[in-house]
Amino acid sequence: MSVLEHPAEHRTRRRRGALLANLRTGLRRNWLALLGIVIIFVVLTAAATSVVWTPYPVGLQGLGVPYAGPSLAHPFGLDHAGRDLLSRVMGGAAIAMVVGVGTSLLTAVVGILLGMLAGFYRGWVDTVVSTIISIWYGIPDLLVALLFVVFLGRGLQNIIIAITLTRWMEMARLVRGQTLSLRERDYVEAARAAGTRDRNLVLRHILPNAAGPIIVQATYLLPQAILFEAFLSYLGLGVRPPAPSWGTMAADGFRAIQFAPHTVLAPAIAISLTLLAFNWVGDGLRDAFDPRMRQQ
Amino acid sequence: MTQAVLSVQELCVEFPSPRGTVRAVRDVTFDVAVGEIVGVVGESGCGKTVTALSVLGLIPPPGRVTSGRILVEGRDVVGMSPRELQELRGSRAAMVFQDPMTSLNPVLRIGTQIEEAMLAHRGYDRRRAQKRTLELLAQVEVPEPERRASSYPYQFSGGMRQRVVTAMGLANHPPLLIADEPTTALDVTVQAQIMTLLRKLNSEYGMALLLITHNIALVSSLCARVLVMYAGQIVEAGPTREVLRSPQHPYTWMLMRAVPDLDTPRGRQLINIEGSPPELDVLPSGCSFHPRCPHALEQCRVEDPPPAPGTENHLARCWVLMRNVTQGAPGPAKTRSLPAERSLDESPLLQVIEVHKEYLVGGSFGRARVLRAVDGATIAVQPGETLGLVGESGSGKSTLARLILQLERPTRGRISFQDQNLTTMAPNDLRRIRRHMQIIFQDPYASLDPRMTVGDIIGEPLANFGWEQDGAQQRIVEVMELCGLSRSLIDRFPHTFSGGQRQRIAIARAIALNPDFVVADEPVSALDVSIQAQIINLMADLQAELSLTYLFISHDLSVVRHVSDRVAVMYFGSIIETGKVEAVYGSPLHPYTSSLLSSVPRIDPDAEAQRLPVTLRGEMPSPLDPPTGCPFHTRCPIAQFPLCSRERPLLEAKRFGHDAACHFPQY
């Protein structure tokens, strides 16, 4: 029994949607999440801009002395082939964003579909899906992704699919759990008693109420996907050069870490900041959606 | 004057919050003498729990005591260091909390948890503590203490767990035991057992008891003195008999008339206390009760009344005082017109015939066991009446409700509605029938989709059955106003409403399609006492206006008696007695029914003093392991063997219009 149990009768605030309102109050309290949003905004802008313009063409070599340090003309310096690092970092942002968002979306679609089916219909459907998920968990993810890329070739599309293959189970499990529990809620039963069809039960009652944790999970997936792609690039299996993937840039830069640290620092910091930002935002969203936080 | 074991003096507790300071406890003063049982009565939010927690220094942060003293055996708790508090807790004062399900650590054995209460203090050694644990378990009447001590909480029933928690509280012989709603989560029969236990502990050990509850009848049964709290203050205090026989504060007076009791005449309508308790951060000026008080004077609005002394230490915080009220009560207790006698020949609206519902439990292969939630239930509901369905937890009444609405399919048996067999109906036809039968759930916080507006929620059934936009809109507003909800609330979300208002929304949703039949599954159990009356009255009005038929399910016998025309008693998955309310309550045939009735505490102190509870042995058996023959024979005070354990009695008419399932009905 909560100690403070006052019926909240005379709240006069109108709310467009409980979802948005929670977001606002939750995020306001969590300044790290705000910082994260700012960083993401910067990264997104860099990414979007890089599609149409970068200070120097991304692949253009020989702009100066290889490994030249930061200067006015080249704020991040030059890499081993004399390419402008700032431009390449911007280009890398675009790749990271595509990988991140693409994986997140694809995983969400697959996960939601399978999870909802398993959770709503239960029975044999659930047994089948759950067994597949259990078995799939036992597959070493990096190895699968490696092999996938090796077999089917490199390229953004394949990388996205490869990463999704290793991450969909968590989403499916989450959605299944949510569906299973929401299905038993009184308001779903009441809707059934009021004659609502199954399809509408899922779309209008279960999905919107499960949206919170799903969005949080999807937000956490972005940094995981970007990290994964960086791994692959480090091992030489990421997007093909001369595409400026941050991971490839970091791998190249490590060789020169002693005398030209900026070549590794630029992409490494870019990766780290982006990951941090998304994790902070994810934390903020998670707090915002937490029903217990809401009551205070 | 002997030193009181507990003396609370002008206690004020506040909780800072972003919305403003919440003043949870204001100027509370009372004493508990050695060996005395004092009751604190009030609704949720009145501050009774915070008061209790502050005695042990357990107020959750950011709350804090802002002024006042709390003397436990003469030592002030306020301002004690953590070390001193640690010494105090569990040895000078102990506490028993409301929910036995969550009060115990699920991963530790019972014995360990009791032992540590002792080991934390007086330097018991392991072995002494273990021995004492067994003694304590025996004292609280837990059977087989040695075996039980090494069990885990999940292996105990609610009543047993509460005994264990009591044993933990007793471990160090504290002079004061605080019990916060100790029986609220328990069944009536188990509640009676726990009450007897508390009484015994008090008389045998001279242990003072501070009993916090919302149940006035419980106070009448156990407590020598009672305090009534409202909006953080004590509004009335005095000897129990005095306060209950002649309450001076209008709140107390109205509260007692808002609660149905087994003794009140059935026709009398419950008093509505309009509105709801104030928010503790935005308190009304003057007397906090004045916005809801029919006797409020100008002075009440301006000045907060001090406790006015009366006879025998009977104080009330009121400018008016009921003894000065000359004109009659706020509106004479209106008599509700009882429905005309209905001939039983008329075809029943709903018929449930020998319905069974079995679940398979225990997932892994080959270990599945059968759980019989409903084990051959038969009832019939006549059009226009209210059939009450009583039973304790585990009796299967909620499952039966869901079977009737076809939210689940019965394993066996027949359910027919308006002479159509629901169990064999095609899904589409079933859907169409749904517009005639609706349901109201117990928990108003769970039965409304938090992401939908009030308008959407009430409009959903209309949309499902093809109502046009305009017509639907009109109907929604119509129905809202019928249920006492202003139309301006139509775009709000559920979380902005109180429990009582949410239940109104749920009722509005249920009647939107103008159904013939409404199943109400514990519709008022989760609501505060004063709100219960509002909802009960609303449902009665709606029934008259819309010619509804109700199946009213509840574990609360008094409420069922008040609202129903006929009643069915359910035990362990089957109906064991049905009949008109006066017949069943007045002269019950089945021993379970009589035991149930005798376990309910009464508000009137004299009636309560005369009550002779028939305590049942043990607890309801597990549905995984049903008894042979009559399901009640394991606890029945009049069971005769071998008949009762061999042959299951059928539900048959023993008197005209009064059925019972018993071999030895008590004529």
Place this chain on the structure above:
Amino acid sequence: MVTYAIRRTLLVVFGAIVVSSAVFIGVRQLPGNAFLSDRVSPSQAEELIHYYHLDEPWPRQYVRWIGGLFQGDLGESFVYRGQSVLTLLAPKIRVSLGLGAAALSVTVVVGLSLGLVAGIRQNQWIDYTASTAAVVSYSLPNFFIATLLVLLTSTALYRLTHGAFYYEIGWGQLSQIPVPAIALGLPYSGIVARQMRAGIIDELRQDYVRTAWSKGLSESAVVLRHVMRNALIPVVTILGPVATTILTGGLVVENIFGIPGLGREFINSILTRDYNMTVAIFTLYSLFVGVVNVSIDLLYPVLDPKIRL
């Protein structure tokens, strides 16, 4: 519980076989083979292809492989000809498992401690520091951390102690274990810490904790005896995937630190097209990951008596 363990293990073996079969078949579809190099003449290549049955249709190769699998024979390496894959891999298995175990210990110890401290002092500065450290740790790619550590230990430390402390990358001495273990385990300690913190915060607000306080228990008793066990249950849930990721993430760390483990061999085998190796390593990894997950799941009934497997 024993039946549960057996059942799960069988499932693991089954899963490993299924997945490895997919790899086996997939690999057989690729063009090229291990014998296209200067040192092998075309006629020798043909002989070798025949010897390894690579000229047979792949279903027949598959059956042959499965048969061998059940006899514990994973075939011969294409590159190190004449040597059984298993014997070649045995020392590397030991190395990788050792590294994995060490890293897991780092993760668990650091993660639980950090999480515990952050949880019981919620919203105080120590919580903010610990939580931020946790987030930062899993936001940095582990090759970044690894490389930094290598630099730090081998060059910086050397210079600082004027040559007294020299860290040699590689494997074989006890002193070579901590640094790669930290590099591998630290990022995941952040995840564990976060889960632990959440678990503790959740449990602290439970009713039974209030009961414990009311009995007069000290803070350490309440936290260690009551809260820990309950808070660990959700941590165990994520421990499975974390352990899996550590085992597989070893790939990258082995590369950086020059540790002769399975991970490096895996990449090598792909590059040299020694597909027997590839499939074998993949099978082994699947088995290890599966067994680790099952073992972790067996922790549940230890923590929570309600769960009976």
